Amino acid sequence: MKGFASVLCFSATLMTTWVHAADSRVSLKPFEGIELYAPGHFGNSYEVMGEYEMRALIGEAKFWGCDSYGDWFDMLDCSDPFRAERQVGLGRALWNAKKANFHSAAQLGLKTDFLLTPNHVYVDQRRAPMLAESGGRVFGQLLCPSNQEAHKLILDDYEKLFADLASYGVRLDRLCSCPYDYGGCNCEKCKPWILTWGRLTREIFEIAEKHHPGIEMVLVGWWWEPEEHRQLAEWVDREHPGWVKAMYLHIPYGKTGTADVQLPQGCAKGAFVHIGYADQASPRDLYGLFGPMIASQRIPQTFRDLQAQGVTHLMAYSEGVCDDVNKAIYAGLASCQYPSSEAVLTAYAARHFGTDEPTAAKWAAWLAAWGTPFTRDPVEAQAELEVLLKATPNRNARQVQEWVLKTELFRLHREIESTGKASGGDWTPERLALVEDYWQTREKIHRGLWGLAPPRHIFARQFSSPAWYKSWSEHVGHQ
Known part of the structure; x- marks a missing residue:
């Protein structure tokens, strides 16, 4: 009887889920950009996986519908990988892996996107008086870009990184910058931070353009205030019109749409889609801390709301194999290869x-x-x-x-x-x-x-x- 009851209960669950599926079969049109942002750090899957494991994972993302791959060398806990010492520390090991992963993505036919938080530096580069003023949203291994010595050091770091990628055979398609979550400075000289960050990002972009001709600039709106969007948009339109090709706007936990904020003229409206947590926002099944996660209702609802807001480009924020099922749902629906989450899950x-x-x-x-x-x-x-x-x-x-x-x-x-x-x-x-x-x-x-x-x-x-x-x-x- 216990087994029979289980089957009956299971059948009821199946029926309930497919009733929800009928509601989720709302027509979507394919998004123009479907990126997997897979930062390798903090001990997650992307940090520890080998070259061929990552190549298979990137290939799997492409199978479901992703057309771009992004990674971030956040430098946390890492010393300068270009020091003239005969050793391979964490910084060098992680950087070597990221080069290989970008190369694999390009070989598989995906566009490559290099993400950065500009004033976050290697742990052995932090020294007074170059340190940024931290507090609130501002934390990390940060230098103050208004300090001349720190400014030069930051630009030199990215000169080395972009040159090394190019010599490895990687040609980046996009450079993506974010001002917070390991970025920022609260000193008076750096205020307003969003403009100091914008100017620093522009300088780094010009270095990247030298080594990667044709590279495009995109931005992530993670943790921005509406006023910062206005300030940045007006500065771009005045000083560098047409420079920013897309803005990936923040979606808060438990929400399925972005804020209505000012963008630079000609900038595509994108969204930074967090696939690293389940449908339920609180309590939170997050980052694989409770095992794998699934958001088969939240992701399609997000896509419907985003398209109603005019969003055309997506960037999935992923933290490892813990969200593999969500990667399939995200890419399978965004590319319109599948009509519903249930169809994706059945195929998966x-x-x-x-x-x-x-x-x-x-x-x-x-x-x-x-x-x-x-x-x-x-x-x-x-x-x-x-x-x-x-x-x-x-x-x-x-x-x-x-x-x-x-x-x-x-x-x-x-x-x-x-x-x-x-x-x-x-x-x-x-x-x-x-x-x-x-x-x-x-x-x-x-x-x-x-x-x-x-x-x-x-x-x-x-x-x-x-x-x-x-x-x-x-x-x-x-x-």
């Missing part, structure tokens, strides 16, 4: 799980339900999963097992919370044992399946942790 399951079409459609429904993971019953999900796995030839594939382990991770999470309520919040031996199982299961995903490096910065345990994490860490003395 057939491609990676090795199933027949009816089973792939059931997988599509099961996967889509993880868009709201904190309200899904993980025990029911495991029962449905058991049925699916019996009809799945590639059940041991990474793309399958990451979802198996995610389901177990949420079962443990639910038990940790329920035992906490039963014990009045006390950390009983039973509850502590569940937490150990939780971390062990997450490690199986992060290390066993994804091979991640030691997690740093936004991927650390403290970031977007379960609700019980703070209490547990205080109890056991962990940070």
Whole structure:
């Protein structure tokens, strides 16, 4: 009876999902630019994957519909890779990998986009009195571009990077600059920062143009204020008309459209689409900290809203293989190769799980339900999963097992919370044992399946942790 009930429940879930699908089959036209922005940093997949793994991943992005590939050498924790020392440190190793990945993308026929936050420098270049004034949105390994010595050092860094890429055989198609999230300076000389950043970006662009003729300038509107959009647009129109080809506007968490802001004349309206979290914005299933994520409702709704706003270009912000399913949904829908998320998911399951079409459609429904993971019953999900796995030839594939382990991770999470309520919040031996199982299961995903490096910065345990994490860490003395 338990198995029969599970099948009935699973069928109901499938029907519910396809009812939503009818609502999502709103006609879209193909977007003119569909970029995968895949920054390799902080110990994520893109930092640790080898050259051929990344080539396969970029090829997969192209298969689903991406036409461009972008990366950012954010320099965090890295020393200058061009120092005349006979060693290969983190900076040199990461830079070598990025060159190879840009080369692979170009060979596969994708356009290449080099992202930068201009005044963020190598860790061994930070010294007084060149340091930027930090605070608020301004943080990182920052130098003040109004300081003459710092200004020269910044330009010299990019001269070396662009020349090295060119000598490696990479010809960049786009240069993309962002003022914040490892950028900025709050000193009086740099105010307003958006214009200081704009002038610095223009100088760096002219260096890039020398080594990569025909390169185009695009911008990311991440964390901008509306007034900054106005200031920058008026400055560009006055000083460098026609220079900025596209602006990828910020979409806040939980939103599906951009703000209505002023753009430079002739600048295409783009959107910076965060595919690294699920449908549900709060609590947040983010960056693979709870295993793989899916946003099968949020992404198509975002595309409908963006096209209604006149957006023509997209940049997907991705943080690793944790959002592989979302990459497929993003590119498959943006390119109009598929009419709905459900069609993409069915194709994804057939491609990676090795199933027949009816089973792939059931997988599509099961996967889509993880868009709201904190309200899904993980025990029911495991029962449905058991049925699916019996009809799945590639059940041991990474793309399958990451979802198996995610389901177990949420079962443990639910038990940790329920035992906490039963014990009045006390950390009983039973509850502590569940937490150990939780971390062990997450490690199986992060290390066993994804091979991640030691997690740093936004991927650390403290970031977007379960609700019980703070209490547990205080109890056991962990940070």
